[in-house]
Amino acid sequence: MTPKKILTAVSYQRSSGREPVRNWLLSRSQDDRRKIGQDIMAVEYGWPCGEPLCKSLSSYTGLWEVRSHIVDGIARVFFIPTSPR
Numbered sequence: 915m916t917p918k919k920i921l922t923a924v925s926y927q928r929s930s931g932r933e934p935v936r937n938w939l940l941s942r943s944q945d946d947r948r949k950i951g952q953d954i955m956a957v958e959y960g961w962p963c964g965e966p967l968c969k970s971l972s973s974y975t976g977l978w979e980v981r982s983h984i985v986d987g988i989a990r991v992f993f994i995p996t997s998p999r
Contacts, residue, residue, distance in 0.1 A: 920961040921995055923954050935991065946984040953982040954991060961995060 925936040939947060957963055957980055971977040971992070982989045 917959050919958045921958050921993075923958055923993070942989075943985065946982075946986075946989065949984055950980075950982045950989055950991065953980050957993075 980991045
């Protein structure tokens with residue numbers, strides 16, 4: 915049985931079409947991209963999840979962060995959980 919995504923990661927896109935988070939991710943090393951991608955995927959398939967991988971930043975706004983341990987320290991990717999498309 916193939917696991918199903920509970921959440922779907924969608925990169926923020928400005929009205930100009932620019933995707934700053936995606937561009938930042940592409941600027942990272944291959945090892946960092948792999949680690950961040952694996953952590954985002956763990957959230958997509960394992961939601962809800964908590965620390966140390968995920969942390970709620972505000973119950974009022976619904977803002978969460980994925981925390982990835984990379985070469986330079988910790989990378990944080992912010993998200994608001996919504997249903998898959």
